[in-house]
């Protein structure tokens with residue numbers, strides 16, 4: 001079963017794109033069929049995976065506007081199991097052009113519906129805003145992975161995102177949940193980082209991944225070579241940290257899938273019903289998918 005994960009935090013520069021590229025690459029390197037959808041007009045995931053920024057090449061903008069089929073937009077990358085739907089600066093226009101469109105928040109979800117089953121994981125790299133692009137990603141997603149920097153007021157910054165996720169759960173995507181929270185650009189030698197890290201652990205509990213991503217110059221250099229860190233410098237601390245994170249994320253997804261299968265088997269053999277996490281792993285079809 002495929003899993004759509006939005007990498008979101010409305011704060012700029014916290015490592016959303018670095019996490020999208022390197023997590024997707026780590027999944028793919030372990031043989032998991034993976035798609036990265038660049039939902040940001042800055043197109044940093046696109047260039048970071050080695051595609052030149054080309055405003056004429058169709059991508060996420062055409063997908064949202066209904067001008068192209070997702071299957072026709074898939075671009076190969078250096079990794080056999082990793083495809084990308086690129087973005088371009090035109091995507092910024094979608095925020096305005098879709099304002100009066102019907103089911104405007106469901107555009108991405110509907111557009112990805114036809115190719116979902118080709119991938120085990122679909123990663124959505126979101127822009128640094130709670131705009132219509134991020135909203136489309138959060139409605140298309142099964143879950144949200146939040147990259148955060150260990151800094152004072154980090155929790156204040158993320159509370160707006162958590163409120164937004166809750167609002168979306170109550171309206172547009174009832175099955176959305178927080179996949180996990182990852183500390184980025186982490187420097188565990190400072191008291192500040194350790195203090196903030198334990199505060200976040202107390203707040204998020206199990207949702208905070210064991211793997212944190214260190215500040216590592218290889219991670220910052222790799223995009224200018226159009227490569228994920230595991231191809232640019234596989235032995236760097238950054239590449240290794242993202243590999244560990246990918247294992248944790250996949251284990252959680254697979255454990256959840258097993259639990260949900262067990263629950264559905266139990267439920268089909270008894271009339272008992274209960275609220276379990278599995279109920280939030282089944283995406284609810286938007287109106288536009290109902291006829292399919």
Ligand SMILES: Nc1ncnc2c1ncn2[C@@H]1O[C@H](COP(=O)(O)OP(=O)(O)OP(=O)(O)O)[C@@H](O)[C@H]1O
Pocket residue numbers: 011012013014015016017018019040042044126127128184185186213214215216217219220221238
């Ligand atoms: N762990 C890290 N170590 C060193 N540099 C990093 C690390 N993670 C990200 N960076 C660098 O920090 C900058 C911001 O990272 P990134 O682009 O991933 O953030 P973002 O949240 O996607 O930004 P935006 O909000 O603009 O989309 C980039 O220059 C990136 O190379």
Ligand SMILES: [Mg+2]
Pocket residue numbers: 016017018040042044126127
């Ligand atoms: Mg980014």
